[in-house]
Every structure is written in C-alpha cells, then in structure tokens.
Amino acid sequence: MFKRRKILPSKANEDACQKLTVKKKKLFIVNAEDLRDIFKEAEDVFFNTASYCPESPVKVTFVGCQGMVDLDLLNHLVVDRLHLFFETYNGDRITKENIAQSLHLPQLEEVESEETMYADIYCGKLLIFFHEAQYLFSTNISHRPQRTPEDTATEITIKGPRDNFIEDISVNTALIRKRLRTNSLCVKKFQVGRRSLTEVALLYIHDTANPKMVEKLTERINAIDVDGIYSGNQFMELIEKSSPFFPRHHYSGRPDFSVQGLLNGRIIIxxxxxxxxxxxxxxxxxxxxxxxxxxxxSAFNSFERFMRVIGVFIATLLPGFWVAVTTYHQDHLPLILLATVVESRRGIPLPTALEALIMLLLFELFKEAGLRMPSAAGGTLSVLGALIIGDAAIRAGLTSPAMLVIIAGSSIATFTLVNHSLVGAISLVRIAAIFLSSVLGLFGFLFMLHFLIIAVSNVRVLGVPLFGITANLNIKYVLKSIIRIPNKLDTSRINPIISKDMTRKKE
Structure with missing residues (x-):
C-alpha cells in the first residue's frame, strides 16, 4: 500500500509550501488529431477549432471538459484575447515567449507532460493548441460544479458562523485564509492518487505547529501510492497507523473550529x-x-464539557455494570431497588444479558434508521419508534422497564458527542462490556475497564498519546482540558507536546 519516495528538502518557514508529487512523462503532440486520440474514450471532452489571420491562416484548437469550463469566459475572454493577439501577427513563427507575454489569460502555462495535461483538463482548465507552432498551453477558466458554503449537517450552528466547508478545496482554503490573515499560515499542497490526482492541502502555522509532526505528515502523504482518494477516512487510514476501535483524528465542517485548532498548534488536512x-x-x-x-x-461551557465526560462513562459502562450487578451481585443492590427489579422481571423468559443485547441492538437500529431517513422525518421516526417498540416490548414480556431505562439512557448519552467515530467505538466497547459482565460478573466488567484504559493509553497520534494531557501529570493542563478558562485569563496554549509556541497572548 505504501511506497517510499524521496522527499526533497524544503525551506524552514516557506510561505508557499507547495509541492506536487507527480511523476512527469514528456508530452509529444504534433497535431490536433493526437489530442483527439488521447481523449477518444472521454466523450465529455469537447474540441473547438478556430482560424485566425485570413492572409496566413493560423489554426487554434480549444480542448475542455464539459460542465467544468466557463463557456462565457471562453467565448468572450479567450476568443477576444486571441483576436487581439493575432491582429499584430505578421506571419512570423509564433514563439512561447510571445504567447506568454502577449496573450494575457488567467494562469496561462505551457503543458509539458501528460500528467499535467490530464490534471489540467479534468480540473476545469482549458487547453489551447497552436497547430503550426505545435504548442500546448492551459488557462484557468474553470467553473467546476460546487455549492455555496452553508450550514453543515454534522454540527449544529446556534450562534456561530454559517459559512461552512464545501467539496471544493480552494473555497475551503479561502474560508480559513479570510480568518487568518497572516503570512505564518502555511499551505502545503500534494496530489495523491495515480488515477484520481486528488488535491490535498496541509495547513499549519509554522511558528506554533510542531515541525517534527509536519515533517512526519509530509513523509506519510508522499508515501501514499493508491489509485485514488475518495473519502477523508480512507485518506486518514493511509497516513495513520491502523486503529480498529479508537479515532486518531477529529473532523469539523466549520472553518472557525479549524482555525481554533491551527492557533493551538494543530495541523489541518x-x-x-x-x-x-x-x-x-x-x-x-x-x-x-x-x-x-x-x-x-466559560462557566456554562465547562458544565457542558463535564456533562460530555459523564455521557461517555454512561454510554460505555452503564449497561455492562447493570448486567453484572443484576446477574451475579444482587446483594450489592438496596433491598427496595432489588425488590423492584425482581418484580419487573417476573415473567420475562430471556436472561438479563440477552435482554440487554436485544434492546441495545434495537436502539442502534432505530438510530441508524433515523440517520438514513430524510432529515425532516428521521428524528421523529427514531423517537416515536423507540417509544412504541419499547412500550410494546414491555407489554409483551420481552424486556423490563428497568432495562429499557438503562439502555435508553446509554443510547441518549452518545448524542452528547460530535465525533461519530468515537460514538462507533463506544458502541463496540459497550457490547464487549455486556458480554464480559454476563460471563464473569463485576470481575469481567473491571477486567474490560482495565483493558480499555491500557489500550487507550497506548494509542499514539503523531507520537502524542491519546491521553497526552493526563500523562503529563500537570494539573493545569488537565483542568484546562475540562474547564474552559475565561479568555482574559487564558494566556497559554493547552499542550506543550503539540504546540511549539506556548504563549497565546501577553501577560
């Protein structure tokens, strides 16, 4: 999957920070028929040939991809500029210097390799082929299909900005640039995928980000050798070590949150x-x-963060703990609660563990159905379906009210989290906790908890432990992770491992 490539040394604080990782193959184009042969299988590529200078005709062929080239700019800008260019043509041989200096078109460049030609035409650029001189140039008059920045569906916006990321990398980069108007923001560009030639951008602030992490990410991106990149998770799996359960990166559709990460020394992809x-x-x-x-x-935000931590523990541990106590350790329950549990389970044929797994799978099915349904009906369907099926299950004697409350509370607690990869990991750990608790009781529950802590503690993200804040044993960083300090008092960044410059503002 990975193929090591030699990485050229770069300047320390280079602002452009752009490098393309494409092997170049020399391009030989003799006439327009060569271009037609190259693109004969691509019927969405159009060819238009025009003649100039009636006294000594000069032919020019335009090649572009339908739906990705701005036809208004082609008909009014490019054609008009070529008319002006050939009005001063005296019959001499056209040179590259004359074209570059006199034909004033946006991002006019000579195409010298096949890979560059493919990348240009399929990203919306227009190819201009001069027949007699056998020159091939490209100009950027692209008009690729895209939507305007709008609210993201993964993060609810109440008070924040609503110009969120879209599927165009240039627009997304501009959304960050307009918030960070500084020369210290580096944008490092790559082309990944032998066939897709997907553009990838690495963004960081060079005087706050850890240079070793930037170098390590650059090496891993350059080492990717696949046919194409089609999703963010696929790309992250290629540059990260395999982690079947725990997420190794966070994601956001909001530029303001990404800017916060950049200012704290983090890296954006x-x-x-x-x-x-x-x-x-x-x-x-x-x-x-x-x-x-x-x-x-800050006070309310700190309370929200504390509730999210509680939500993680409830979502992960509550079902397994309840199964262990009600199955093997009934003597640990108060007598009144024990009597209520015994009475509620009267007539239920299923063991507690199987009852918990069935109810948990039902709630997961409702949650999945709510995500796949149209947004207007998805939430309503999930809530009403859970209420109706839950009530019917109790009446049918398939589950007890106590178990329904435990599973419902555990499922609702996952909605306090934003990262869906973390929610998926919690769902898997929750099932494992129920299984071990049903076999070994509290011993199995504590064994699972001990194993979980060890596994999470060994996870590294670019050399940073997933529990990196607590591993430092610095109470200041631990408190800043949970409690949001007012901005007037917050003078330093949160983690010296991640950030090179710890000073946020002057004292």
Missing amino acids: LIDGVSYAMILPINAFFLLKTAEDSENI
Whole structure:
C-alpha cells in the first residue's frame, strides 16, 4: 500500500509550501488529431477549432471538459484575447515567449507532460493548441460544479458562523485564509492518487505547529501510492497507523473550529471533494469539544464539557455494570431497588444479558434508521419508534422497564458527542462490556475497564498519546482540558507536546 519516495528538502518557514508529487512523462503532440486520440474514450471532452489571420491562416484548437469550463469566459475572454493577439501577427513563427507575454489569460502555462495535461483538463482548465507552432498551453477558466458554503449537517450552528466547508478545496482554503490573515499560515499542497490526482492541502502555522509532526505528515502523504482518494477516512487510514476501535483524528465542517485548532498548534488536512477538515494531533478531551464551545460563557461551557465526560462513562459502562450487578451481585443492590427489579422481571423468559443485547441492538437500529431517513422525518421516526417498540416490548414480556431505562439512557448519552467515530467505538466497547459482565460478573466488567484504559493509553497520534494531557501529570493542563478558562485569563496554549509556541497572548 505504501511506497517510499524521496522527499526533497524544503525551506524552514516557506510561505508557499507547495509541492506536487507527480511523476512527469514528456508530452509529444504534433497535431490536433493526437489530442483527439488521447481523449477518444472521454466523450465529455469537447474540441473547438478556430482560424485566425485570413492572409496566413493560423489554426487554434480549444480542448475542455464539459460542465467544468466557463463557456462565457471562453467565448468572450479567450476568443477576444486571441483576436487581439493575432491582429499584430505578421506571419512570423509564433514563439512561447510571445504567447506568454502577449496573450494575457488567467494562469496561462505551457503543458509539458501528460500528467499535467490530464490534471489540467479534468480540473476545469482549458487547453489551447497552436497547430503550426505545435504548442500546448492551459488557462484557468474553470467553473467546476460546487455549492455555496452553508450550514453543515454534522454540527449544529446556534450562534456561530454559517459559512461552512464545501467539496471544493480552494473555497475551503479561502474560508480559513479570510480568518487568518497572516503570512505564518502555511499551505502545503500534494496530489495523491495515480488515477484520481486528488488535491490535498496541509495547513499549519509554522511558528506554533510542531515541525517534527509536519515533517512526519509530509513523509506519510508522499508515501501514499493508491489509485485514488475518495473519502477523508480512507485518506486518514493511509497516513495513520491502523486503529480498529479508537479515532486518531477529529473532523469539523466549520472553518472557525479549524482555525481554533491551527492557533493551538494543530495541523489541518483538506481534501478536494471532502466537505470537512481533518484535525490532528488530538487527545481524548479534544474529541469532546465542539465548535459552539467558544460561543458560550466559560462557566456554562465547562458544565457542558463535564456533562460530555459523564455521557461517555454512561454510554460505555452503564449497561455492562447493570448486567453484572443484576446477574451475579444482587446483594450489592438496596433491598427496595432489588425488590423492584425482581418484580419487573417476573415473567420475562430471556436472561438479563440477552435482554440487554436485544434492546441495545434495537436502539442502534432505530438510530441508524433515523440517520438514513430524510432529515425532516428521521428524528421523529427514531423517537416515536423507540417509544412504541419499547412500550410494546414491555407489554409483551420481552424486556423490563428497568432495562429499557438503562439502555435508553446509554443510547441518549452518545448524542452528547460530535465525533461519530468515537460514538462507533463506544458502541463496540459497550457490547464487549455486556458480554464480559454476563460471563464473569463485576470481575469481567473491571477486567474490560482495565483493558480499555491500557489500550487507550497506548494509542499514539503523531507520537502524542491519546491521553497526552493526563500523562503529563500537570494539573493545569488537565483542568484546562475540562474547564474552559475565561479568555482574559487564558494566556497559554493547552499542550506543550503539540504546540511549539506556548504563549497565546501577553501577560
């Protein structure tokens, strides 16, 4: 999957920071028929040939991709400029210098390789072929299909900005640029995928981001050797170590949240065709933060973060703990609660563990159905379906009211989280906890909890532990992870491992 390539050294704080990783193959075009043969299988590529200078005719062929070239600019800008160019033509041989200096078109460049030609035409550029001189140039008059920045469906916007990321990497980069008008923001560009030639951008602030992390990410991106990139998660799996359960990156569809990450020394990855940004490195507490946190007062925001931490514990551990106690350790329950549980389970033929698994799978099915249904009906269907099926299951004697409350509370607790990868990991751990608790009781529950802590503690993201905040044993960083300090008192960044410059503002 990975193929190591030699990485050219780059300047330390280079602002452009752009490098394309495409092997060049020399292009030989003799006439327009050669171009037609190259694109004969691509019927969405059009060819238009025009003649200039009646005294000594000069032919020019335009090649573009339908739906990706701005036809208004082609008919009015390009054609008019060529008319002006050939009005001064005296019959001499056309040179590359004359074209570059006199034909004033946007981003006019000579095409010298097949890979460049494919990348140009399929990203919306117009190819201009001069027959007699046998020159091939490209100009950027692209008009690729895209939507305007609007509310993201993955993050609810209440008070924050609504110009969220779309599927165009240039627009997404501009959304970050307009918020960080500084020369220290680096944009490092790559082309990934032998066939897709997907554009990938690495964004970081060079005087706050850790240079070793930037170098490591650059090496991993250059080492990718696949046919194409079609999703953000696929790309992150290619540059990260395999992690079947725990997420190793955070994502956001909001530019303001991405800018917060950049200012804290983190690195942003943008992919053309992906409507969200990948943020790394991360730690466990960063996965619990949302873009709306900075829009609320610090006291209420701290309470929200604390509730999210409680929600993680409830969603992960509550069903397994309840199964262990009610199956093997009934003596640990108060007598009144024990009597209520025994009475509610009267007539239920299923064991507690199987009852919990069935109800948990039912809630997961309702949640999945709510996500796949249209947004207007999805939420209503999930709530009403869960209420109706839950009530029917109790009346049919398939589950007890206590078990329904436990599973419903555990499922609702997952909605306090934003990262869907984290929610998926919690769902898998929850099933494992129920299974071990049903076999070994509290011993199995504590064994699972101990194993979970060890597994999460060993997860590294670009060398940063997923529990990196607590691993430092610095109470200041631990408190800043959970409690949001008022901006007047917040003078330093949160993690010295991630950020090179810890000073946020002057004292």
